[in-house]
Every structure is written in structure tokens, then in C-alpha cells.
Amino acid sequence: MKLLLFFFGLSISEGRVFPPSFKFCAATAAYQIEGAAREEGRSPSIWDVFSHIPGKTDGGQNGDNAVDHYHLFKDDIDLMKQLNFDVFRFSLSPSRILPTPDYKVNEEGIFHYRRVLEYLKFQGIKPLVTLFHWDLPQYMDELYGGLLNATALKEFFSKYAEAAFDGLGDLVDSWSTFNEPYTSCMQGYQYGSMAPGRNIHPESEPYDCIHAVLVSHGAVAKIFKEKFPKGTSNKTISIAVNCDWQEPYTDSEEDKNASIRGLDYYLHVFMDPIYFGKYPDGMVERSQGHLKPLTPEEVELINGSVDVFALNSYTSNYVYNDPNLTLGESYDNDGLLGKTFTSINGTSIGNVTEPSWLYNVPWGIGKLIRHINQRYNPGEILVTENGLCVTGEPNWVGDEVLKDQGRIDFYKGYLNAILDAVEEGVPVSTFCAWSMFDNYEWARGYTQRFGITYVNYTTQERFFKDSALWFGRLINRTEGV
Ligand SMILES: *[C@@H]1O[C@H](CO)[C@@H](O)[C@H](O)[C@H]1NC(C)=O
Ligand SMILES: *[C@@H]1O[C@H](CO)[C@@H](O)[C@H](O)[C@H]1NC(C)=O
Ligand SMILES: *[C@@H]1O[C@H](CO)[C@@H](O)[C@H](O)[C@H]1NC(C)=O
Ligand SMILES: *[C@@H]1O[C@H](CO)[C@@H](O)[C@H](O)[C@H]1NC(C)=O
Ligand SMILES: *[C@@H]1O[C@H](CO)[C@@H](O)[C@H](O)[C@H]1NC(C)=O
Ligand SMILES: *[C@@H]1O[C@H](CO)[C@@H](O)[C@H](O)[C@H]1NC(C)=O
Ligand SMILES: *[C@@H]1O[C@H](CO)[C@@H](O)[C@H](O)[C@H]1NC(C)=O
Numbered sequence: 001m002k003l004l005l006f007f008f009g010l011s012i013s014e015g016r017v018f019p020p021s022f023k024f025c026a027a028t029a030a031y032q033i034e035g036a037a038r039e040e041g042r043s044p045s046i047w048d049v050f051s052h053i054p055g056k057t058d059g060g061q062n063g064d065n066a067v068d069h070y071h072l073f074k075d076d077i078d079l080m081k082q083l084n085f086d087v088f089r090f091s092l093s094p095s096r097i098l099p100t101p102d103y104k105v106n107e108e109g110i111f112h113y114r115r116v117l118e119y120l121k122f123q124g125i126k127p128l129v130t131l132f133h134w135d136l137p138q139y140m141d142e143l144y145g146g147l148l149n150a151t152a153l154k155e156f157f158s159k160y161a162e163a164a165f166d167g168l169g170d171l172v173d174s175w176s177t178f179n180e181p182y183t184s185c186m187q188g189y190q191y192g193s194m195a196p197g198r199n200i201h202p203e204s205e206p207y208d209c210i211h212a213v214l215v216s217h218g219a220v221a222k223i224f225k226e227k228f229p230k231g232t233s234n235k236t237i238s239i240a241v242n243c244d245w246q247e248p249y250t251d252s253e254e255d256k257n258a259s260i261r262g263l264d265y266y267l268h269v270f271m272d273p274i275y276f277g278k279y280p281d282g283m284v285e286r287s288q289g290h291l292k293p294l295t296p297e298e299v300e301l302i303n304g305s306v307d308v309f310a311l312n313s314y315t316s317n318y319v320y321n322d323p324n325l326t327l328g329e330s331y332d333n334d335g336l337l338g339k340t341f342t343s344i345n346g347t348s349i350g351n352v353t354e355p356s357w358l359y360n361v362p363w364g365i366g367k368l369i370r371h372i373n374q375r376y377n378p379g380e381i382l383v384t385e386n387g388l389c390v391t392g393e394p395n396w397v398g399d400e401v402l403k404d405q406g407r408i409d410f411y412k413g414y415l416n417a418i419l420d421a422v423e424e425g426v427p428v429s430t431f432c433a434w435s436m437f438d439n440y441e442w443a444r445g446y447t448q449r450f451g452i453t454y455v456n457y458t459t460q461e462r463f464f465k466d467s468a469l470w471f472g473r474l475i476n477r478t479e480g481v
């Protein structure tokens with residue numbers, strides 16, 4: 001369908017244009033892009049240690065150098081500016097800011113991020129700053145049991161957030177505490193496939209991690225509200241949770257209930273405490289004592305602790321009731337859920353992309369944001385991550401590496417689904433593409449490229465893929481979706 005629209009005097013050759021107030025954002029995370037692992041006082045994080053253990057990551061690859069953004073940040077911000085991005089989402093490395101167990105602030109770390117923020121300001125790009133994107137200082141793991149120890153984690157995050165808010169708060173309006181705590185807790189403590197790589201107590205540690213994260217998030221939000229009271233500033237705080245839409249396998253009541261439980265174990269377990277002051281119904285009971293109800297003091301800290309809803313979402317799956325699982329064996333089993341990407345009719349939920357978990361299901365994100373709006377009425381939703389590595393992309397050579405029409409098609413699908421919801425009144429304000437650059441994809445190392453910008457990892461040269469130029473026009477409102 002070809003439409004000819006006029007918008008601020010520019011002609012739109014195709015598709016639907018986003019409202020002028022809608023913001024586009026380029027997303028990244030410290031360990032995946034910075035490199036400079038041993039510079040300016042930074043101490044090791046759990047990811048430095050995990051990625052150096054043989055066999056834990058593809059090809060034994062690590063983030064020691066990543067894409068050297070620590071040194072190239074000005075050039076990188078210039079690239080975002082060329083594409084007209086409104087917002088740069090990035091995370092601070094906690095072990096640059098509090099590198100030692102005495103929690104003494106490393107001024108070099110603060111100074112580095114001030115330079116990044118000053119340069120963003122100069123280029124007119126708003127920062128969206130994540131405090132924690134999985135790279136916990138190693139000393140926290142060794143001394144206190146890392147993300148499992150609510151007492152120690154809360155103390156650490158309070159000191160860390162204070163240092164960040166005091167040192168950088170004047171330059172940042174939008175903050176997130178944790179990125180994808182579901183992933184940290186499940187991959188880190190149930191499956192052991194990501195740092196710190198534990199699968200020793202999958203029946204209890206994922207619950208301990210969720211609890212410690214919630215308490216720490218609440219403590220940070222309290223400090224935030226004290227430092228930046230409403231009315232004197234418009235600064236916002238959020239927690240960037242992730243969720244795959246959970247589509248009922250059949251339209252039986254059993255599977256519809258399973259779909260709700262799927263969302264309970266993924267998303268509601270974090271957001272119900274934050275919006276309703278309690279865990280989802282049934283979770284405490286099914287955990288066989290591993291999940292304790294929140295205490296009144298914890299509810300006080302956690303309930304009402306976000307200003308906006310930040311969501312990472314990439315894919316969807318079918319979910320059905322599985323009564324045969326045994327309660328008390330693992331977090332996953334306690335949901336009594338079966339999951340599949342194949343419908344009851346034998347068809348795939350969508351086309352799979354390069355990562356085996358990432359099916360292209362644009363309608364899933366539409367259902368998910370409507371569900372979030374209905375359940376929590378959050379006022380504002382930020383899609384803080386979405387994207388893919390295109391099927392076959394790791395093997396492309398020569399000029400092929402920039403010709404990522406599959407990525408444009410994927411984003412068109414998801415952004416159309418989001419725009420449909422926006423037009424219905426679902427308050428999505430912002431969309432972040434994951435990622436601005438090809439980068440260190442955690443346990444997959446450098447084997448999966450999620451960037452809209454190609455990086456030659458030998459020379460650290462950057463080249464816009466076709467999708468980056470497409471985003472430039474989309475944000476320009478010279479192209480629609
Ligand atoms: C949790 O951290 C506290 C310090 O905040 C420490 O006293 C305690 O021993 C730690 N617990 C475990 C199980 O490591
Ligand atoms: C907050 O935003 C509102 C609405 O945009 C504006 O009227 C107000 O002046 C802002 N307050 C501060 C302290 O920036
Ligand atoms: C579905 O959930 C509702 C509400 O919890 C419950 O009343 C109903 O019995 C459940 N149905 C089935 C088939 O499990
Ligand atoms: C949580 O906060 C909401 C909104 O302020 C309130 O309605 C609810 O009662 C609180 N929940 C608890 C358990 O305190
Ligand atoms: C549960 O076990 C029963 C009996 O073996 C079997 O018929 C049923 O298909 C199983 N359900 C699922 C979801 O696997
Ligand atoms: C399966 O096929 C039936 C009949 O064509 C259709 O109504 C239903 O939507 C399909 N379900 C899925 C999950 O594709
Ligand atoms: C899946 O891929 C096929 C082949 O490239 C394409 O024809 C089809 O439209 C795709 N389906 C979806 C839902 O994207």
C-alpha cells in the first residue's frame with residue numbers, strides 16, 4: 001500500500017508515520033560495549049569472571065574490549081545524532097563507580113560518565129540510564145552471595161545509587177534500576193547459563209534473587225524520591241522488566257489460566273509487588289515455602305516504586321497447563337506450565353530468527369502492552385528493548401553485512417503492532433532498538449549481531465546497516481512503518 005502523506009512539509013512515501021511526540025531510542029549495556037575492562041579503577045564484575053571460565057561462552061569470548069565504546073563514545077554519539085535518535089539508553093558499570101568492598105566512590109568512574117552525559121547534552125540526545133545491567137561487582141558475589149543476599153544487595157545498591165544520583169543526577173532525567181531481573185535470576189541461578197552460573201538450588205535461589213532485587217529496587221526508588229521530590233523535578237524511575245507474551249495453547253479455560261500463570265512467573269512476580277504490594281496469587285503456596293510473602297516493611301518500600309513502566313520484549317510462545325510437574329523442584333516447575341513455539345495445529349508461532357529463542361511474533365508485543373496497560377494502568381510505557389539477529393547474519397560476508405532487510409521487516413512488524421496499540425490509547429511513549437551496535441552478546445560472545453550498526457571487531461570501525469538508515473528516516477518522519 002502506497003500512501004502519500006504530508007507531515008511538517010515532508011512527504012512520506014510509504015506506511016504510517018509515528019506521532020511527533022513519540023521518541024526513538026538506541027539501546028546498549030555497559031559490559032556489552034564499553035571494553036576498557038581494567039582502566040581507570042574498574043574492578044572485575046561477575047561477567048568478567050564468568051566469561052573467562054573456559055567453556056562458559058562461545059569461543060571463550062569476553063567483554064575485555066567489546067566495541068571499545070569507553071574510548072569511542074563521542075564518535076558513537078555522533079552516529080546516533082546522524083540517525084536522529086532522541087534517546088540513548090545505556091548502563092553504568094557498577095564496578096567503575098564502587099570498585100571496592102568498602103563502597104568508596106571512584107571519582108574517575110563518575111567523571112567518565114559525566115563526560116558521556118555532557119556530550120549527549122551537547123548533541124541534544126536524552127540519556128536513559130540503567131543502574132544495573134547484569135555486571136555485579138565480583139566482590140559482592142564472593143563476600144555476600146551476590147544477587148541472593150537481600151541485606152547485602154540492598155546496602156550495596158543504596159550506596160551505588162547515591163553515588164550515581166549525586167554524581168550524575170543533574171544530567172539525567174530518566175533512570176532505571178535493574179535491567180531484566182528475570183534473566184539475571186533465571187539464567188544466573190536456575191539454569192546457570194549466565195553469570196554467576198549457578199544451578200545448585202533451582203528450587204529456591206531464583207526466588208531469593210527475585211526478592212533481593214525487589215527490595216534493592218525499592219530502596220533505590222526511596223533514595224531517588226528523597227533526592228528528586230515530585231514537584232521540584234520531572235525525573236522518573238523505572239525497572240526494566242522483560243517478558244515474552246504467553247499465548248494460550250488452546251482456548252480452554254485451563255490454558256487461559258496457564259497463560260496468566262506464565263505472565264505471573266515472568267512479569268507479574270516483579271510488577272505486582274510494585275503496583276499492588278503483593279506477589280501474584282498462588283505463587284507463594286506453589287513455591288513450597290521458597291517464596292516468603294513480602295513483609296509490611298518491604299511492601300512500604302516496593303509498592304508504588306516506579307513512575308513509568310519499562311519493558312523489554314522480543315518474542316512470544318504458546319503456554320499450556322502441565323499438571324504433571326512436581327512442585328518444589330525448580331522455579332520453572334512451580335508454574336505447572338508447558339511452553340512451545342508450535343501451535344496445536346503444528347504451525348510455528350512465527351519465523352525463527354538467528355537466536356533459537358527469538359521468533360518473529362509482532363502481534364505478541366501488541367497483546368503484551370495492552371495487557372500491561374489493562375493490569376497496571378501505568379500512565380506511560382517505554383519499550384526499552386526490541387530487536388534481533390537476522391537468520392544467517394553471522395555468516396554474511398562483504399557488502400552483505402550491511403544489507404539487513406530482514407531486520408527492517410522485523411521492526412516494521414513490531415512497530416506497526418505498537419502503533420496500533422498507541423492509536424487505541426495504550427500510552428507507549430518510547431521505543432528503543434536493541435542495539436545501536438553489534439556487541440558482546442553475553443554467553444553467545446560475538447557470534448550474534450543484534451546491531452543496526454555493523455562493527456568490524458578487528459578495527460572497531462562502525463558502518464550503518466540498511467536498518468540504521470531506515471531508522472534515520474523513520475525518526476525523521478520521512479518514512480513510515
Ligand atoms: C549477607 O550479607 C550480610 C552483610 O550484609 C552478611 O552479614 C551475611 O553473612 C550474608 N549472608 C550470606 C548467606 O552470605
Ligand atoms: C514538569 O513538567 C511539567 C509538564 O511538562 C511542566 O509544566 C513543569 O514545569 C515541569 N517541572 C519541572 C520542575 O521541570
Ligand atoms: C481458572 O482460574 C480461575 C481463577 O483462579 C479458577 O476459578 C478456575 O477454576 C480455573 N479453571 C481451571 C480450569 O483451572
Ligand atoms: C499498594 O499501593 C496501591 C496504590 O497506592 C494501593 O492501592 C495498595 O493498597 C497498596 N498495597 C498494599 C498491600 O499496601
Ligand atoms: C500428564 O500425564 C498424563 C498421564 O501420563 C498424560 O496423559 C498427560 O498427557 C500429561 N500431561 C501433560 C501436559 O504432559
Ligand atoms: C488452529 O486451527 C484452527 C482451525 O483452522 C484455527 O481456528 C485456530 O486459530 C488455529 N490455532 C492456532 C493456534 O493456530
Ligand atoms: C515467514 O517467512 C516466509 C518466508 O520468508 C515469509 O513468506 C512469511 O511471510 C514469513 N511469515 C511471517 C509471519 O513473518
Ligand SMILES: *[C@@H]1O[C@H](CO)[C@@H](O)[C@H](O)[C@H]1NC(C)=O
Pocket residue numbers: 398456457458459
Ligand atoms: C575488518 O577490518 C580488517 C582490517 O581492515 C579487514 O581485513 C577485514 O576484512 C574486515 N572485516 C570485515 C568483516 O569487513
Ligand SMILES: *[C@@H]1O[C@H](CO)[C@@H](O)[C@H](O)[C@H]1NC(C)=O
Pocket residue numbers: 010082083084469472473476478
Ligand atoms: C532526514 O530528512 C532530510 C530531509 O528529507 C534528509 O535530507 C535526511 O537525509 C534525513 N536524515 C536521515 C538520517 O535519514
